[in-house]
Amino acid sequence: PETITVQELANRMAERGGNVIKTLMKLGVMATINQVIDADTAELVVEEFGHKIKRVSDADVEIGLVAGPDSDAEKSTRPPVVTVMGHVDHGKTSLLDAMRESDVVSGEAGGITQHIGAYQVKLATGARITFIDTPGHAAFTAMRARGAEVTDIVVLVVAANDGIMPQTIEAIRHAQAAKVPMIVAINKIDLPEADTQKVRTELLQHEVVVEEMGGDVQTVEVSAKKRMNLERLEEAILLQAELLDLKANENRAAEGAVIEAKMERGRGSVATVLIQRGTLRVGDTFVCGKEWGRVRALDNERGERLEEAGPATPVEVLGFNGTPEAGDDFIVVEDEAKAREVSGYRQRKDRETQFVKSARGSMEQMFERI
Numbered sequence: 001p002e003t004i005t006v007q008e009l010a011n012r013m014a015e016r017g018g019n020v021i022k023t024l025m026k027l028g029v030m031a032t033i034n035q036v037i038d039a040d041t042a043e044l045v046v047e048e049f050g051h052k053i054k055r056v057s058d059a060d061v062e063i064g065l066v067a068g069p070d071s072d073a074e075k076s077t078r079p080p081v082v083t084v085m086g087h088v089d090h091g092k093t094s095l096l097d098a099m100r101e102s103d104v105v106s107g108e109a110g111g112i113t114q115h116i117g118a119y120q121v122k123l124a125t126g127a128r129i130t131f132i133d134t135p136g137h138a139a140f141t142a143m144r145a146r147g148a149e150v151t152d153i154v155v156l157v158v159a160a161n162d163g164i165m166p167q168t169i170e171a172i173r174h175a176q177a178a179k180v181p182m183i184v185a186i187n188k189i190d191l192p193e194a195d196t197q198k199v200r201t202e203l204l205q206h207e208v209v210v211e212e213m214g215g216d217v218q219t220v221e222v223s224a225k226k227r228m229n230l231e232r233l234e235e236a237i238l239l240q241a242e243l244l245d246l247k248a249n250e251n252r253a254a255e256g257a258v259i260e261a262k263m264e265r266g267r268g269s270v271a272t273v274l275i276q277r278g279t280l281r282v283g284d285t286f287v288c289g290k291e292w293g294r295v296r297a298l299d300n301e302r303g304e305r306l307e308e309a310g311p312a313t314p315v316e317v318l319g320f321n322g323t324p325e326a327g328d329d330f331i332v333v334e335d336e337a338k339a340r341e342v343s344g345y346r347q348r349k350d351r352e353t354q355f356v357k358s359a360r361g362s363m364e365q366m367f368e369r370i
């Protein structure tokens with residue numbers, strides 16, 4: 001049978017818990033705020049308050065939470081979201097840093113002041129590229145496992161002196177599984193032992209056919225260290241983005257995904273959220289995984305306060321009531337009641353899952369002993 005806690009019922013009606021308890025008393029039911037009551041009793045209470053009854057199954061709170069697709073007319077071009085992957089020490093961080101230095105904005109503002117897991121580079125031409133700066137494939141896989149498909153393009157970094165290595169192959173598999181197009185950055189071409197041709201041939205063995213071999217995968221020979229051909233890499237990214245025809249509606253309530261989240265002393269729970277459509281504003285109420293909150297402040301990677309953030313913009317969001325997890329969805333909702341309802345439902349569901357898991361675990365242990 002369907003049940004609800006007194007607190008939850010009060011939340012859904014936007015009434016005080018104390019008043020709900022009093023009403024229950026009037027109906028001859030003695031209950032505390034955390035007590036569970038059945039749906040029929042709840043219905044009587046709702047009627048007492050003069051509210052309209054809309055019985056929904058618990059899971060219904062998720063329906064319509066994410067809006068349907070936007071029409072082409074509502075959408076406009078957005079920047080590409082790029083994830084850099086590759087074998088250890090092949091130069092992922094160096095390449096990201098080098099490209100970030102070419103960012104006209106951070107050049108003006110005096111560089112990056114904090115790490116937020118994702119950032120946007122504005123090129124001299126005005127074009128923008130969003131880079132996800134999470135360490136390694138684990139983050140990419142974890143995000144995908146939680147249903148967050150945020151990456152439009154993978155830049156595969158291969159050191160020309162080292163060639164294809166185990167984690168290169170792993171990265172290729174991830175990109176292929178996610179059906180995300182790849183651009184190969186052949187790095188460290190400043191080294192005398194660099195063999196770019198060998199890299200191209202080796203890629204062929206893993207079903208990556210580069211343009212020079214008649215395929216459609218772009219390669220760019222770069223040196224992160226000597227800052228060679230970085231512009232060509234950026235051009236390759238923008239060309240790929242154009243082919244993908246990346247668009248989003250910025251004129252709607254924001255939806256996005258958590259890139260990373262942490263608890264910070266003095267600031268509370270903060271999360272880097274990549275906005276995927278719509279525009280997020282200070283004051284917006286949101287649901288995020290099992291948590292919810294109200295946007296208290298939006299910061300960019302330079303620690304500057306923003307009033308709003310549109311599609312493909314990564315922002316650090318303050319105002320969470322709990323710490324979400326990487327890959328969690330982020331959805332702006334109409335009001336606090338809705339946010340509480342969804343987050344409450346998700347937390348209950350999570351607790352049930354945990355309970356089933358631990359029950360199963362102890363059963364297995366029991367059988368082991370037998």
Ligand code: GTP
Binds near residue numbers: 224
């Ligand atoms: P992990 O994060 O540990 O997987 O490594 P990474 O892929 O981020 O590589 P990182 O950028 O840390 O570079 C590894 C080493 O290669 C460092 O010593 C860099 O200085 C060096 N390196 C990176 N790019 C180049 C390059 O273009 N040329 C040369 N010669 N060295 C480079």
Ligand code: MG
Binds near residue numbers: 092093094
């Ligand atoms: Mg690194």
